[in-house]
Amino acid sequence: MQLDPGAVVEGRVTRVTDFGAFVQFENGETGLVHISQIAHSFVRNIHDHVREGENVEVKVLGRDERGRLDLSIKELLEEPEEIPRPRAIGRQSPQFEAKLRSFMRDAKERGGGGGGGGKKGPATSKRKK
Known part of the structure:
Protein backbone atom coordinates (compact mmCIF):
# COMPACT_ATOMS: atom_id res chain seq x y z
CA MET A 1 0.00 0.00 0.00
CA GLN A 2 1.45 3.33 -1.11
CA LEU A 3 0.92 6.24 1.28
CA ASP A 4 2.59 8.86 -0.89
CA PRO A 5 1.19 12.39 -1.23
CA GLY A 6 -1.83 12.39 -3.54
CA ALA A 7 -2.71 8.74 -2.91
CA VAL A 8 -6.36 7.94 -2.20
CA VAL A 9 -6.72 5.08 0.28
CA GLU A 10 -9.29 3.56 2.61
CA GLY A 11 -8.72 3.21 6.32
CA ARG A 12 -10.58 2.71 9.57
CA VAL A 13 -11.24 5.55 12.04
CA THR A 14 -9.60 4.43 15.28
CA ARG A 15 -10.07 7.54 17.40
CA VAL A 16 -12.03 10.79 17.17
CA THR A 17 -10.91 13.89 19.09
CA ASP A 18 -12.02 17.52 19.13
CA GLN A 24 -5.38 3.43 10.52
CA PHE A 25 -4.47 1.63 7.30
CA GLU A 26 -3.93 -2.06 6.39
CA ASN A 27 -0.17 -1.71 6.86
CA GLY A 28 -0.71 -0.58 10.48
CA GLU A 29 0.30 3.04 9.88
CA THR A 30 -1.93 5.77 11.31
CA GLY A 31 -2.57 9.32 10.11
CA LEU A 32 -4.63 12.32 11.16
CA VAL A 33 -7.51 13.99 9.36
CA HIS A 34 -7.47 17.45 10.96
CA ILE A 35 -10.92 18.91 11.65
CA SER A 36 -10.27 21.52 8.95
CA GLN A 37 -9.90 18.67 6.42
CA ILE A 38 -13.24 16.98 7.20
CA ALA A 39 -15.62 19.08 5.09
CA HIS A 40 -15.77 22.24 3.00
CA SER A 41 -18.14 23.87 5.47
CA PHE A 42 -17.32 24.81 9.06
CA VAL A 43 -17.24 21.70 11.26
CA ARG A 44 -18.53 22.54 14.71
CA ASN A 45 -18.75 18.93 15.94
CA ILE A 46 -16.52 16.36 14.26
CA HIS A 47 -18.74 13.55 15.59
CA ASP A 48 -21.43 14.71 13.14
CA HIS A 49 -19.10 13.68 10.28
CA VAL A 50 -17.05 10.63 11.35
CA ARG A 51 -17.42 7.83 13.88
CA GLU A 52 -14.95 5.49 15.51
CA GLY A 53 -14.80 2.15 13.68
CA GLU A 54 -16.09 3.63 10.41
CA ASN A 55 -14.20 3.00 7.16
CA VAL A 56 -13.34 6.21 5.31
CA GLU A 57 -11.65 7.09 2.07
CA VAL A 58 -8.92 9.72 2.49
CA LYS A 59 -6.37 11.54 0.40
CA VAL A 60 -2.79 11.62 1.64
CA LEU A 61 -1.67 15.26 1.77
CA GLY A 62 1.85 14.47 2.90
CA ARG A 63 3.85 14.00 6.06
CA ASP A 64 4.68 16.51 8.76
CA GLU A 65 8.18 17.19 10.09
CA ARG A 66 7.94 14.12 12.33
CA GLY A 67 6.91 11.84 9.46
CA ARG A 68 3.26 11.57 10.53
CA LEU A 69 0.63 11.30 7.80
CA ASP A 70 -1.57 14.32 7.08
CA LEU A 71 -4.87 13.19 5.58
CA SER A 72 -7.96 14.81 4.06
CA ILE A 73 -11.53 13.74 3.51
CA LYS A 74 -12.49 17.19 2.21
CA GLU A 75 -10.15 16.89 -0.80
CA LEU A 76 -12.26 13.96 -2.07
CA LEU A 77 -15.58 15.77 -1.72
CA GLU A 78 -17.07 17.85 -4.50
CA ILE A 83 -19.04 28.23 0.32
CA PRO A 84 -21.19 30.05 2.88
CA ARG A 85 -19.17 32.87 4.38
CA PRO A 86 -19.67 34.17 7.90
CA ARG A 87 -21.82 37.27 7.90
CA ALA A 88 -19.84 40.44 8.50
CA ILE A 89 -20.76 42.30 11.65
CA GLY A 90 -21.64 45.87 10.86
CA ARG A 91 -21.60 48.79 13.21
CA GLN A 92 -23.65 48.08 16.30
CA SER A 93 -26.42 50.33 17.49
CA PRO A 94 -25.43 53.09 19.92
CA GLN A 95 -27.63 51.48 22.60
CA PHE A 96 -25.75 48.19 22.28
CA GLU A 97 -22.37 49.90 22.46
CA ALA A 98 -23.44 51.86 25.55
CA LYS A 99 -24.57 48.63 27.25
CA LEU A 100 -21.31 46.94 26.29
CA ARG A 101 -19.21 49.79 27.72
CA SER A 102 -21.25 49.68 30.93
CA PHE A 103 -20.80 45.90 31.19
CA MET A 104 -17.04 46.15 30.61
CA ARG A 105 -16.68 48.94 33.20
CA ASP A 106 -18.64 46.88 35.77
CA ALA A 107 -16.53 43.80 35.02
CA LYS A 108 -13.30 45.73 35.62
CA GLU A 109 -14.63 47.08 38.92
CA ARG A 110 -15.47 43.53 40.03
CA GLY A 111 -11.96 42.39 39.14
CA GLY A 112 -12.99 40.42 36.08
CA GLY A 113 -11.35 42.78 33.61
CA GLY A 114 -9.00 40.01 32.53
CA GLY A 115 -5.77 41.66 31.67
CA GLY A 116 -4.65 44.51 33.81
CA GLY A 117 -5.32 48.17 33.49
CA GLY A 118 -8.24 48.02 35.91
CA LYS A 119 -8.45 48.51 39.65
CA LYS A 120 -6.94 45.81 41.79
CA GLY A 121 -9.05 44.46 44.61
CA PRO A 122 -7.75 44.33 48.20
CA ALA A 123 -6.74 40.66 47.87
CA THR A 124 -4.24 41.44 45.11
CA SER A 125 -2.94 44.81 46.24
CA LYS A 126 -0.77 43.51 49.12
CA ARG A 127 1.97 40.97 48.69
CA LYS A 128 3.05 38.65 51.43
CA LYS A 129 6.79 38.39 51.94
Missing part, protein backbone atom coordinates in the same frame (compact mmCIF):
# COMPACT_ATOMS: atom_id res chain seq x y z
CA PHE A 19 -9.24 18.39 16.67
CA GLY A 20 -9.53 15.52 14.20
CA ALA A 21 -9.85 11.81 13.46
CA PHE A 22 -7.10 9.21 13.48
CA VAL A 23 -7.25 6.73 10.61
CA GLU A 79 -16.57 21.47 -3.65
CA PRO A 80 -19.86 23.37 -3.31
CA GLU A 81 -20.46 26.15 -5.84
CA GLU A 82 -20.45 28.77 -3.14
Whole structure:
Protein backbone atom coordinates (compact mmCIF):
# COMPACT_ATOMS: atom_id res chain seq x y z
CA MET A 1 0.00 0.00 0.00
CA GLN A 2 1.45 3.33 -1.11
CA LEU A 3 0.92 6.24 1.28
CA ASP A 4 2.59 8.86 -0.89
CA PRO A 5 1.19 12.39 -1.23
CA GLY A 6 -1.83 12.39 -3.54
CA ALA A 7 -2.71 8.74 -2.91
CA VAL A 8 -6.36 7.94 -2.20
CA VAL A 9 -6.72 5.08 0.28
CA GLU A 10 -9.29 3.56 2.61
CA GLY A 11 -8.72 3.21 6.32
CA ARG A 12 -10.58 2.71 9.57
CA VAL A 13 -11.24 5.55 12.04
CA THR A 14 -9.60 4.43 15.28
CA ARG A 15 -10.07 7.54 17.40
CA VAL A 16 -12.03 10.79 17.17
CA THR A 17 -10.91 13.89 19.09
CA ASP A 18 -12.02 17.52 19.13
CA PHE A 19 -9.24 18.39 16.67
CA GLY A 20 -9.53 15.52 14.20
CA ALA A 21 -9.85 11.81 13.46
CA PHE A 22 -7.10 9.21 13.48
CA VAL A 23 -7.25 6.73 10.61
CA GLN A 24 -5.38 3.43 10.52
CA PHE A 25 -4.47 1.63 7.30
CA GLU A 26 -3.93 -2.06 6.39
CA ASN A 27 -0.17 -1.71 6.86
CA GLY A 28 -0.71 -0.58 10.48
CA GLU A 29 0.30 3.04 9.88
CA THR A 30 -1.93 5.77 11.31
CA GLY A 31 -2.57 9.32 10.11
CA LEU A 32 -4.63 12.32 11.16
CA VAL A 33 -7.51 13.99 9.36
CA HIS A 34 -7.47 17.45 10.96
CA ILE A 35 -10.92 18.91 11.65
CA SER A 36 -10.27 21.52 8.95
CA GLN A 37 -9.90 18.67 6.42
CA ILE A 38 -13.24 16.98 7.20
CA ALA A 39 -15.62 19.08 5.09
CA HIS A 40 -15.77 22.24 3.00
CA SER A 41 -18.14 23.87 5.47
CA PHE A 42 -17.32 24.81 9.06
CA VAL A 43 -17.24 21.70 11.26
CA ARG A 44 -18.53 22.54 14.71
CA ASN A 45 -18.75 18.93 15.94
CA ILE A 46 -16.52 16.36 14.26
CA HIS A 47 -18.74 13.55 15.59
CA ASP A 48 -21.43 14.71 13.14
CA HIS A 49 -19.10 13.68 10.28
CA VAL A 50 -17.05 10.63 11.35
CA ARG A 51 -17.42 7.83 13.88
CA GLU A 52 -14.95 5.49 15.51
CA GLY A 53 -14.80 2.15 13.68
CA GLU A 54 -16.09 3.63 10.41
CA ASN A 55 -14.20 3.00 7.16
CA VAL A 56 -13.34 6.21 5.31
CA GLU A 57 -11.65 7.09 2.07
CA VAL A 58 -8.92 9.72 2.49
CA LYS A 59 -6.37 11.54 0.40
CA VAL A 60 -2.79 11.62 1.64
CA LEU A 61 -1.67 15.26 1.77
CA GLY A 62 1.85 14.47 2.90
CA ARG A 63 3.85 14.00 6.06
CA ASP A 64 4.68 16.51 8.76
CA GLU A 65 8.18 17.19 10.09
CA ARG A 66 7.94 14.12 12.33
CA GLY A 67 6.91 11.84 9.46
CA ARG A 68 3.26 11.57 10.53
CA LEU A 69 0.63 11.30 7.80
CA ASP A 70 -1.57 14.32 7.08
CA LEU A 71 -4.87 13.19 5.58
CA SER A 72 -7.96 14.81 4.06
CA ILE A 73 -11.53 13.74 3.51
CA LYS A 74 -12.49 17.19 2.21
CA GLU A 75 -10.15 16.89 -0.80
CA LEU A 76 -12.26 13.96 -2.07
CA LEU A 77 -15.58 15.77 -1.72
CA GLU A 78 -17.07 17.85 -4.50
CA GLU A 79 -16.57 21.47 -3.65
CA PRO A 80 -19.86 23.37 -3.31
CA GLU A 81 -20.46 26.15 -5.84
CA GLU A 82 -20.45 28.77 -3.14
CA ILE A 83 -19.04 28.23 0.32
CA PRO A 84 -21.19 30.05 2.88
CA ARG A 85 -19.17 32.87 4.38
CA PRO A 86 -19.67 34.17 7.90
CA ARG A 87 -21.82 37.27 7.90
CA ALA A 88 -19.84 40.44 8.50
CA ILE A 89 -20.76 42.30 11.65
CA GLY A 90 -21.64 45.87 10.86
CA ARG A 91 -21.60 48.79 13.21
CA GLN A 92 -23.65 48.08 16.30
CA SER A 93 -26.42 50.33 17.49
CA PRO A 94 -25.43 53.09 19.92
CA GLN A 95 -27.63 51.48 22.60
CA PHE A 96 -25.75 48.19 22.28
CA GLU A 97 -22.37 49.90 22.46
CA ALA A 98 -23.44 51.86 25.55
CA LYS A 99 -24.57 48.63 27.25
CA LEU A 100 -21.31 46.94 26.29
CA ARG A 101 -19.21 49.79 27.72
CA SER A 102 -21.25 49.68 30.93
CA PHE A 103 -20.80 45.90 31.19
CA MET A 104 -17.04 46.15 30.61
CA ARG A 105 -16.68 48.94 33.20
CA ASP A 106 -18.64 46.88 35.77
CA ALA A 107 -16.53 43.80 35.02
CA LYS A 108 -13.30 45.73 35.62
CA GLU A 109 -14.63 47.08 38.92
CA ARG A 110 -15.47 43.53 40.03
CA GLY A 111 -11.96 42.39 39.14
CA GLY A 112 -12.99 40.42 36.08
CA GLY A 113 -11.35 42.78 33.61
CA GLY A 114 -9.00 40.01 32.53
CA GLY A 115 -5.77 41.66 31.67
CA GLY A 116 -4.65 44.51 33.81
CA GLY A 117 -5.32 48.17 33.49
CA GLY A 118 -8.24 48.02 35.91
CA LYS A 119 -8.45 48.51 39.65
CA LYS A 120 -6.94 45.81 41.79
CA GLY A 121 -9.05 44.46 44.61
CA PRO A 122 -7.75 44.33 48.20
CA ALA A 123 -6.74 40.66 47.87
CA THR A 124 -4.24 41.44 45.11
CA SER A 125 -2.94 44.81 46.24
CA LYS A 126 -0.77 43.51 49.12
CA ARG A 127 1.97 40.97 48.69
CA LYS A 128 3.05 38.65 51.43
CA LYS A 129 6.79 38.39 51.94
